Amino acid sequence: xxxxxxxxxxxxxxxxxxxxxxSDINLPYINIQDVLKAHYILADYFTDELNGYPGEKMLAGxxxxxxxxxxxxxxxxxxxxxxxxxxxxxxxxxxxxxxxxDHAFHDGNKRTALLILIxxxxxxxxxxxxxxxxxxxLVESIAExxxxxxxxxxxxxxxxxxxxxxxxxxxxxxxxxxxKDRSFHLNIxxxxxxxxxxxxxxxxxxxxxxxxxxxxxxxxxxxxxxFSYIVKFYGWTRPIEAGMARDTFDRLGLIDEYPTFxxxxxxxxxxxxIIQQFEMPLRRLKDK
Numbered sequence: 001x002x003x004x005x006x007x008x009x010x011x012x013x014x015x016x017x018x019x020x021x022x023s024d025i026n027l028p029y030i031n032i033q034d035v036l037k038a039h040y041i042l043a044d045y046f047t048d049e050l051n052g053y054p055g056e057k058m059l060a061g062x063x064x065x066x067x068x069x070x071x072x073x074x075x076x077x078x079x080x081x082x083x084x085x086x087x088x089x090x091x092x093x094x095x096x097x098x099x100x101x102d103h104a105f106h107d108g109n110k111r112t113a114l115l116i117l118i119x120x121x122x123x124x125x126x127x128x129x130x131x132x133x134x135x136x137x138l139v140e141s142i143a144e145x146x147x148x149x150x151x152x153x154x155x156x157x158x159x160x161x162x163x164x165x166x167x168x169x170x171x172x173x174x175x176x177x178x179x180k181d182r183s184f185h186l187n188i189x190x191x192x193x194x195x196x197x198x199x200x201x202x203x204x205x206x207x208x209x210x211x212x213x214x215x216x217x218x219x220x221x222x223x224x225x226x227f228s229y230i231v232k233f234y235g236w237t238r239p240i241e242a243g244m245a246r247d248t249f250d251r252l253g254l255i256d257e258y259p260t261f262x263x264x265x266x267x268x269x270x271x272x273x274i275i276q277q278f279e280m281p282l283r284r285l286k287d288k
Contacts, residue, residue: 004044011061012040019065022072028088028123029075030095030116032068038119039105039112046111059106068105071098085166088124089177092117093169100142114139118278121173125180127259132278134176138169181260184242188265191236193245200267203252207233216252227252 004012021031043060062068074094077084085091099113114135118128128135141150147165148155151172158167188196194212197203204215216227229251231244249255249264258264 004040008040008044008060012036015040015062019062019068022069025072025076028120029091030072030120032072034119035068035072035099035112035116036062038115039108042108042111042115046108058108060108061106062104063106064102064104067102071095071102071104074098087170088126089170089173090166092120092124092126093166093173095120096139097142097166097169100139110139110143114278121177122256125259126173126177127180128176129178129259130176134172135278138172142169178259178263180258182255184245184261186240186242186245186261186265189237189239190233193240193265196265196267197252201254201264209233214248214252216254218253225253 015036016033019032019036021033025031027034040060043058047058072095074097075085075091077094085094096113096117099116100110103109105112117135117139121127137150141147147168151168154171155164155168157171158164161167190212194205197214198205202216206213206215210233211230212233213230214228218225218227229248231248245261246255249261254264
């Protein structure tokens, strides 16, 4: 957070000192300072006039600390000694609901809730696969108390449960995400492997016998990252070994960005690309 403008950085530091983390809450659970970081990054991003849009007026900061803690604690609420939510998507759903509805911040509550949802889903290994508009519709429906109306058919399935709203949100999240699968199921040779990485993932490669050097540059949310990796070259027609492929994906920063190896090779959206694509919904979700 050292790159925040001074005014925002001072406000962020104050918020962190005033709202310490809850002990024993660790990823993939979301803690107080995870939410604060997301909130102030959004405030910086959308008030910056250099992003190609007019800078917005966004009143950053915690409006009610009790409501912020209440939203965070929804993840670990219990009935006696029994934790209420154990399934990852239910945990994501209840935090998402709490951050959206509690209005713990002066501004940017829906944006913060959506960004934290994406973060927590990926921490659990779930990746968005549907159109971004699906997520925007979901956060708007929560904010407007229209889950039963907008998702009538799904809501009917859970209407008689103890928590039909959270059950409905979790069901929708399961439908619009995909779980990561790290098992290797590819049958391609070195030439196909290199061409696929280049064409679909913008990975450059150069043959320097007896090695191939891979290079990748990624524009992430607020900065640029560069990756490189060198592997031994045994010929263009040799099949790719699982270990070499995993190591290559890992060193190029790809392995954590895709739900499966097949989705990576097929050119599906990487996590960084997905997050960038959420810019417009986040921009539209400015609190009214």
